[in-house]
Amino acid sequence: MTNQPDGYRPPQPSHPPAQPYRPGRVLPRAALPAVLLLACLAGIAAIMAGLLAFLTPVTTTLEAEAPQEINVVNVGGTGSYLPPTVGPGGPGVPLTQAAPTAPPPSPAASPVPPVATGRTVRPVRIAIPDLGVSAPLMRLGVKRSGEIQVPPLSRRNLAGWYRHGPVPGELGPAVILGHVNNRQGAAVFARLREIRRGQKIYVTRSDGVVAEFTVDGVEQVSKKTFPTERVYGNTTEAALRLITCGGVYDRKRHGYSDNIIVYATLSNTRAA
Amino acid sequence: MRWSVRLRKIATVLALGVGAGAAAGLPASPAHAEGPYYFTCRGPLAPGGTVAVNISVSSREPAVGQPLVVQWQLGVQSPLKVNDPFDDRKLDKGGHLAVTGRVYATGVWTGRGTIDATGTEFYDAERLRQPDNLPLGAVANGQVIASNPGTGALRIGSLVIDLAPAESVWDDRFDDAGDFSVEYDGVWSANSGPWAGGETPINGSLQQTSRQGDTARFTFVGTGVDLIGMKNVDMSRFELTVDDGYPPVEYRQVHDAYWDAAAEPRLRETFTAIDGLPYGKYTLTVKNTIEGKYARVDAFRVRAATADNSAASPYRTVCRPPENVPLIPITVTEGGPGGPGGGPTDPQEPSPTDSGDNGDGDGNNGGGTPSTSATPSGGPTPSGSASPSGSASPTGSGTPSSGGTPTPNQVLVTTTVSGSPRPTQTVTATVTASPQVRITPVGAAATGEAPASGPSPGALMALGALLLGGGLAGGLVSRRRRAAHAGDRPGPTS
Numbered sequence: 001m002t003n004q005p006d007g008y009r010p011p012q013p014s015h016p017p018a019q020p021y022r023p024g025r026v027l028p029r030a031a032l033p034a035v036l037l038l039a040c041l042a043g044i045a046a047i048m049a050g051l052l053a054f055l056t057p058v059t060t061t062l063e064a065e066a067p068q069e070i071n072v073v074n075v076g077g078t079g080s081y082l083p084p085t086v087g088p089g090g091p092g093v094p095l096t097q098a099a100p101t102a103p104p105p106s107p108a109a110s111p112v113p114p115v116a117t118g119r120t121v122r123p124v125r126i127a128i129p130d131l132g133v134s135a136p137l138m139r140l141g142v143k144r145s146g147e148i149q150v151p152p153l154s155r156r157n158l159a160g161w162y163r164h165g166p167v168p169g170e171l172g173p174a175v176i177l178g179h180v181n182n183r184q185g186a187a188v189f190a191r192l193r194e195i196r197r198g199q200k201i202y203v204t205r206s207d208g209v210v211a212e213f214t215v216d217g218v219e220q221v222s223k224k225t226f227p228t229e230r231v232y233g234n235t236t237e238a239a240l241r242l243i244t245c246g247g248v249y250d251r252k253r254h255g256y257s258d259n260i261i262v263y264a265t266l267s268n269t270r271a272a
Numbered sequence: 273m274r275w276s277v278r279l280r281k282i283a284t285v286l287a288l289g290v291g292a293g294a295a296a297g298l299p300a301s302p303a304h305a306e307g308p309y310y311f312t313c314r315g316p317l318a319p320g321g322t323v324a325v326n327i328s329v330s331s332r333e334p335a336v337g338q339p340l341v342v343q344w345q346l347g348v349q350s351p352l353k354v355n356d357p358f359d360d361r362k363l364d365k366g367g368h369l370a371v372t373g374r375v376y377a378t379g380v381w382t383g384r385g386t387i388d389a390t391g392t393e394f395y396d397a398e399r400l401r402q403p404d405n406l407p408l409g410a411v412a413n414g415q416v417i418a419s420n421p422g423t424g425a426l427r428i429g430s431l432v433i434d435l436a437p438a439e440s441v442w443d444d445r446f447d448d449a450g451d452f453s454v455e456y457d458g459v460w461s462a463n464s465g466p467w468a469g470g471e472t473p474i475n476g477s478l479q480q481t482s483r484q485g486d487t488a489r490f491t492f493v494g495t496g497v498d499l500i501g502m503k504n505v506d507m508s509r510f511e512l513t514v515d516d517g518y519p520p521v522e523y524r525q526v527h528d529a530y531w532d533a534a535a536e537p538r539l540r541e542t543f544t545a546i547d548g549l550p551y552g553k554y555t556l557t558v559k560n561t562i563e564g565k566y567a568r569v570d571a572f573r574v575r576a577a578t579a580d581n582s583a584a585s586p587y588r589t590v591c592r593p594p595e596n597v598p599l600i601p602i603t604v605t606e607g608g609p610g611g612p613g614g615g616p617t618d619p620q621e622p623s624p625t626d627s628g629d630n631g632d633g634d635g636n637n638g639g640g641t642p643s644t645s646a647t648p649s650g651g652p653t654p655s656g657s658a659s660p661s662g663s664a665s666p667t668g669s670g671t672p673s674s675g676g677t678p679t680p681n682q683v684l685v686t687t688t689v690s691g692s693p694r695p696t697q698t699v700t701a702t703v704t705a706s707p708q709v710r711i712t713p714v715g716a717a718a719t720g721e722a723p724a725s726g727p728s729p730g731a732l733m734a735l736g737a738l739l740l741g742g743g744l745a746g747g748l749v750s751r752r753r754r755a756a757h758a759g760d761r762p763g764p765t766s
Contacts, residue, residue, distance in 0.1 A: 032746075032750055033747065033750070035746075036743045036744075036746045036747045036750065037743065037747075038743075039739045039740070039742055039743035039746070040739070040740050040743035040744060040747075042736070042739050043735075043736040043737065043738065043739030043740030043741070043742075043743060044736065044740055045736065046732050046733070046735045046736025046739060047732070047733050047736030047737060047740065048736075049732050049736070050729040050730065050731070050732030050733030050734075050735075050736060051729070051733065052729075053729035053732060054729035054730075054733075113420055141516070141711075142550060142711055142713050142714075144523065144546065144548055144549065145548075145714065146548075146713060146714035146715075147713055147714050147715050147716075147717075147718070148713035148717050150717060150718055150719050153721050162709075162713070164550075164709060164710045164711040165708065165709040165710070166708050166709070171417070171708060172708025172709065173708060173709060175709070177717050177719055178719060179719045179720055179721065180719060180720040181720055181721060182720075182721040183721055187720075189719070221716075223715065223716035226715055226716040228712060228713075228715075232709040232712045232713070233709075234707060234708045234709075235708065236337050236417055243717045243719060244717075244719045244720070245717070245718070245719040245720030249720065255718050255720070256718075256719075256720045259716045259717055259719070
């Protein structure tokens with residue numbers, strides 16, 4: 001039972017009057033030409049960008065995250081200058097290439113005598129706490145072309161020890177390689193360029209010895225002028241070389257233009 | 273007979289003395305010498321022969337960081353002779369004779385504990401087959417560096433001799449020789465044919481299997497290897513891999529031995545596996561990959577572009593020192609790598625490397641013998657000075673030793689080998705002395721890959737074309753519709 005005064009009508013839901021659908025009504029009439037014009041301009045821009053990308057050599061710069069100075073490549077020209085020593089690395093210090101005849105950098109810490117090393121001893125792990133690196137090691141040889149082998153690209157957190165050289169901790173330059181990146185992203189030595197003189201590198205060996213190395217210097221060298229003698233030449237201490245890629249990636253040559261090389265000297269040893 | 277032996281020994285001693293005399297005038301000449309000792313050889317190249325050896329060390333009191341150079345002088349009366357059943361087919365293209373003299377360092381020394389003096393010489397097939405004994409040639413100096421002061425000793429080890437044929441063929445089955453061996457895993461069987469066409473396998477038979485996964489493993493020493501097999505209608509794909517015992521595999525390739533002309537099987541086909549490897553010991557594995565189809569192994573061809581003594585050649589011969597060779601005591605004194613020049617040097621003239629003058633008493637003298645005469649100063653940077661000529665050799669052998677500029681890890685070595693009855697032969701070589709990195713890689717390291725790329729240029733251009741086309745088409749349609757709309761509109765009523 002309802003008590004409602006006469007003449008009262010409940011409020012009706014208000015509906016807009018039905019309108020026939022007209023496409024031109026979705027957008028204001030004046031906006032359509034602007035949208036079409038914008039589409040044309042965007043299309044032209046995309047075509048231009050595509051053309052530019054196609055015509056220019058495609059390179060990937062690793063320095064995008066941490067800008068660095070341009071590397072000095074020319075070592076033969078009279079006007080070029082290459083520093084006589086390997087630089088210390090670190091923030092604000094450009095990773096330039098030292099002169100071809102420059103010796104390895106002087107030890108940052110007092111070297112300790114090499115560790116007695118049996119023939120079956122192998123390095124099994126490398127750790128660089130300052131860079132957040134902790135990776136297993138595989139053994140590397142040389143390719144048929146004579147170039148040094150590298151770890152498989154599919155394993156990002158894997159470095160490799162060059163087995164035709166000394167074991168880390170043994171007299172001479174032990175060499176460890178790691179990728180800077182692969183298609184999936186950063187790899188084990190992605191931050192190697194950030195290392196600086198005085199920082200520590202730890203290599204665990206199969207005999208339980210942990211060899212502590214102190215970084216002496218770091219340089220970025222053109223692959224065309226790789227300092228073979230400085231890296232692989234005989235040393236009077238137990239030394240370590242870390243190598244990864246740097247510079248720009250050239251898709252046509254399928255490789256980076258430079259190498260980052262870290263020089264370190266044995267400064268302590270302990271049992272694992 | 274006894275007289276001839278004695279005369280030979282006298283001649284050898286004289287020759288060594290002459291050679292040492294020639295070397296004595298050189299800056300790089302050793303200060304202390306041991307010998308001559310008569311090493312007794314065992315092996316295919318010298319069954320029972322002896323070789324006279326003089327061993328010299330640059331100093332018995334080197335400073336810390338100062339290289340200690342060990343020099344070997346080998347007598348010219350070589351016992352080496354190529355006379356074995358391999359000769360006829362293994363040495364047709366000559367061979368590399370490699371010699372390593374090893375000294376063991378005990379005490380204060382670092383590194384692997386051995387000081388190797390090495391030398392390599394190539395002899396062509398004609399020379400190898402001459403009745404004359406094969407010269408041992410000269411070996412380069414070895415060196416070692418002490419890491420801390422103290423006393424240690426050097427122990428004279430053996431002389432290892434290898435002859436690596438430049439190219440040699442190994443049958444499908446053979447007795448192990450040196451580091452060469454072959455083994456078959458699976459159901460391999462011998463087959464001597466005959467096949468249509470009348471050709472026969474090498475030495476009359478080959479090995480074959482038709483089971484998938486069966487392998488033949490040929491271990492060899494050299495720088496390259498081929499498989500010699502055949503092609504036939506009953507054959508198919510097989511895999512060749514080469515490795516040195518450690519991953520990754522150096523080489524892997526699949527060959528197809530199918531040959532559709534059943535009436536013309538092809539024997540003695542060469543399937544090249546690999547070439548240009550660093551000299552060493554490797555294993556070639558042949559693997560049948562198709563069940564029911566044959567893989568056949570007739571022989572293996574091994575190449576050696578150079579040689580060393582890291583692995584045993586089929587001619588491995590070892591000459592051992594006599595039992596009574598004394599240790600060489602060494603006292604390492606303090607002193608930086610800056611050189612012993614700052615220390616109390618008491619220059620000792622290089623002793624003529626004669627047998628008598630440095631026997632036992634010399635090593636223990638306290639009379640201040642930190643000799644600096646021979647060792648290049650400056651730690652790891654030998655001076656590498658050119659050796660002057662004009663030696664004291666009665667034969668008047670000059671020693672022109674230019675040899676270019678030594679790199680920091682090289683030592684300019686002048687080794688003089690005096691010949692008798694031939695005239696004095698002088699060999700000058702610049703060599704790397706005991707490289708810590710045994711094989712130096714070529715060039716840089718390829719340690720990176722392109723990151724995931726953005727949109728490709730083609731996709732960008734296609735998108736642009738789509739947008740541009742859509743915009744233009746849309747504009748056109750809109751314009752036409754507007755024009756049509758304007759055409760339909762009724763005009764002003766009159």
